[in-house]
Amino acid sequence: MKFPTRAIHVPGIRHEGHIAPSIHLSTTFEHGPANEKLADYEYVRYGNANINELEARLASLEGGVEAITYASGMATITALFGSLPSGSEILIHRDCYFDTRILAEDVLKDRGISHRVVDLADRDQLEQALSPATALIWFETPSNPRIDVLDIEAIAELAHANGAKVGVDGTFASPAAQQPLSLGADYVMHSMTKYMGGHSDVLGGALVFRDDTELAAKLRTQRSLTGAVLSPFNAWLIGRGLMTLECRVEKHSENALVLARMLDSHPAVERCNYPFLESSPGYATARKQMRLGGGMLSIELAGGRDAALRVASRMRLFVNATSLGGVESLVEHRASIEGEHSNAPDNLLRLSVGLEHKDDLLADLSAALG
Ligand SMILES: *Cc1c(COP(=O)(O)O)cnc(C)c1O
Numbered sequence: 001m002k003f004p005t006r007a008i009h010v011p012g013i014r015h016e017g018h019i020a021p022s023i024h025l026s027t028t029f030e031h032g033p034a035n036e037k038l039a040d041y042e043y044v045r046y047g048n049a050n051i052n053e054l055e056a057r058l059a060s061l062e063g064g065v066e067a068i069t070y071a072s073g074m075a076t077i078t079a080l081f082g083s084l085p086s087g088s089e090i091l092i093h094r095d096c097y098f099d100t101r102i103l104a105e106d107v108l109k110d111r112g113i114s115h116r117v118v119d120l121a122d123r124d125q126l127e128q129a130l131s132p133a134t135a136l137i138w139f140e141t142p143s144n145p146r147i148d149v150l151d152i153e154a155i156a157e158l159a160h161a162n163g164a165k166v167g168v169d170g171t172f173a174s175p176a177a178q179q180p181l182s183l184g185a186d187y188v189m190h191s192m193t194k195y196m197g198g199h200s201d202v203l204g205g206a207l208v209f210r211d212d213t214e215l216a217a218k219l220r221t222q223r224s225l226t227g228a229v230l231s232p233f234n235a236w237l238i239g240r241g242l243m244t245l246e247c248r249v250e251k252h253s254e255n256a257l258v259l260a261r262m263l264d265s266h267p268a269v270e271r272c273n274y275p276f277l278e279s280s281p282g283y284a285t286a287r288k289q290m291r292l293g294g295g296m297l298s299i300e301l302a303g304g305r306d307a308a309l310r311v312a313s314r315m316r317l318f319v320n321a322t323s324l325g326g327v328e329s330l331v332e333h334r335a336s337i338e339g340e341h342s343n344a345p346d347n348l349l350r351l352s353v354g355l356e357h358k359d360d361l362l363a364d365l366s367a368a369l370g
Pocket residue numbers: 072073074075097140144169171172191192193194203204205
């Protein structure tokens with residue numbers, strides 16, 4: 001079955017005549033006096049129907065053997081990185097979600113897991129950085145906030161030849177636009193807070209496994225113990241979001257491409273970063289591995305930081321707020337948000353292009369650029 005059909009119908013899941021799934025809020029389930037099993041579940045931290053249904057839907061959408069959900073995207077990354085043996089090293093692409101870098105610097109170091117920041121678009125740099133200690137190569141594609149597009153197939157080939165695994169943070173693309181597991185990635189991670197939820201009202205994360213059932217079993221047990229589980233209500237909301245994911249991402253992508261073309265030729269814009277822009281360095285790779293360009297783009301203003309802040313303050317439809325992937329358009333000066341840890345250019349604005357009409361978005365941007 002095709003993607004939108006799999007987004008709506010999960011194999012083996014029926015709701016006893018209900019068309020919409022129910023939300024199961026019970027934290028505990030009846031058992032016999034000697035713990036004889038009477039119900040499908042025991043205690044919510046160990047499992048719940050809404051969480052199971054969401055995980056089955058995610059595995060099906062990403063073409064993986066299994067999916068595990070978490071309370072947030074960061075809890076997901078923490079679980080995967082934290083599963084590596086002490087003494088191992090993670091290679092992280094230089095442009096990435098800043099909290100991922102801070103997590104590696106501040107938390108994982110103390111557990112004996114080191115990391116190195118490299119430019120994964122540069123094959124020589126990657127080859128030089130690989131060592132017997134390299135356990136995992138981690139990157140976003142497209143990346144935050146420079147929208148670098150990295151060749152998943154090429155990186156996976158090099159990684160596997162060196163005995164390392166590959167994890168892709170696919171949050172910006174979503175599975176509607178890109179399927180990293182089919183390109184050789186071992187794990188794909190999502191902040192479901194973004195496009196999957198799709199309405200800026202739910203926090204969650206997921207990790208989908210291509211074939212590593214051993215790690216999946218280990219992480220599932222660890223999640224029950226460490227407790228970073230998704231709430232049943234959030235699982236229900238995200239499942240509801242996934243049913244319309246493809247339609248939304250198609251429209252986000254259509255709007256973003258129109259805006260990217262205008263911005264790319266605007267005199268106030270030094271550079272526009274969008275995967276499906278012919279002038280973008282990642283264009284050929286994006287065309288090869290993405291079905292849609294997605295709704296995320298960034299611009300670097302010719303007038304520097306002041307110009308970026310001026311443009312952001314003049315926008316009316318685009319709201320200044322962090323996060324992305326909702327129906328409403330958002331703008332953000334990443335250097336201001338990320339503070340001292342930032343390596344975002346200070347003339348850069350990141351745009352999450354929403355589902356408003358493209359003419360209104362174009363008018364808002366044109367007026368703000370002056
Ligand atoms: C938001 C985000 C995260 C973190 O996810 P949370 O759900 O906020 O914990 C990780 N990676 C990327 C690319 C993100 O945009």
